[in-house]
Amino acid sequence: SSGLTQDPAVSVALGQTVRITCQGDRLRSHYASWFQQRPGQAPVLVIYGKNNRPSGIPDRFSGSTSGDIASLIITGAQAEDEADYYCNSRDTSGGFHWVFGGGTELTVL
Amino acid sequence: EVQLVESGGGFVHPGRSLRLSCTASGFTFSDYVLNWVRQAPGKGLEWVGFIRSKAYGGTTEYAASVKGRFTISRDDSKSIVYLDMNSLKTEDTALYYCTREVFDSGSYSLDYWGQGTLVTVSP
Numbered sequence: 125s126s127g128l129t130q131d132p133a134v135s136v137a138l139g140q141t142v143r144i145t146c147q148g149d150r151l152r153s154h155y156a157s158w159f160q161q162r163p164g165q166a167p168v169l170v171i172y173g174k175n176n177r178p179s180g181i182p183d184r185f186s187g188s189t190s191g192d193i194a195s196l197i198i199t200g201a202q203a204e205d206e207a208d209y210y211c212n213s214r215d216t217s218g219g220f221h222w223v224f225g226g227g228t229e230l231t232v233l
Numbered sequence: 234e235v236q237l238v239e240s241g242g243g244f245v246h247p248g249r250s251l252r253l254s255c256t257a258s259g260f261t262f263s264d265y266v267l268n269w270v271r272q273a274p275g276k277g278l279e280w281v282g283f284i285r286s287k288a289y290g291g292t293t294e295y296a297a298s299v300k301g302r303f304t305i306s307r308d309d310s311k312s313i314v315y316l317d318m319n320s321l322k323t324e325d326t327a328l329y330y331c332t333r334e335v336f337d338s339g340s341y342s343l344d345y346w347g348q349g350t351l352v353t354v355s356p
Contacts, residue, residue, distance in 0.1 A: 166346040
């Protein structure tokens with residue numbers, strides 16, 4: 125187990141809102157980051173920290189955390205949002221390692 | 234513009250060694266922690282390890298799956314981070330990404346990624 129649990133697949137109708145979740149005890153101590161990975165491409169950071177978007181990421185992407193669950197919310201999903209999404213966070217044990225969730229495949233219908 | 238370009242991947246037999254390189258540009262390389270992350274074919278992302286900046290001792294951390302076999306080093310004069318992989322196993326077959334770590338708005342993240350270099354370990 126990676127320590128961060130994601131649903132393997134989620135679907136959303138075009139223009140609707142979708143929430144992708146990531147669950148793990150370490151999220152009580154460290155914020156999750158979220159990455160989008162389109163087929164054949166490198167991951168791209170879309171959300172980090174409490175709810176921060178890197179430059180160039182559309183504002184339809186947002187993040188939140190409640191207890192041990194972090195969420196990536198896409199408000200008004202677009203066809204180009206169809207991708208795999210990964211969460212990650214720092215490990216709570218020594219060494220400050222990184223841990224990734226198993227990924228969620230998002231389909232936009 | 235921040236760029237990370239990996240190289241050195243290829244085909245190798247189990248038990249052999251390989252060195253990957255990641256050449257950086259567009260930022261002050263010596264100030265940053267650099268990470269390696271891998272992705273086996275059709276699988277998810279797996280953190281491999283990182284190297285701290287010299288200001289923080291240049292020390293390294295590794296995932297349990299590679300500790301003792303992989304070594305990360307850096308040459309700040311050339312803006313290159315290396316991943317030396319020894320005693321390779323078939324399960325090390327993956328696309329290896331180099332990624333920059335930052336601390337921003339009170340949290341850490343991996344903000345820039347290279348395009349990856351493919352390592353195939355097979356008999």
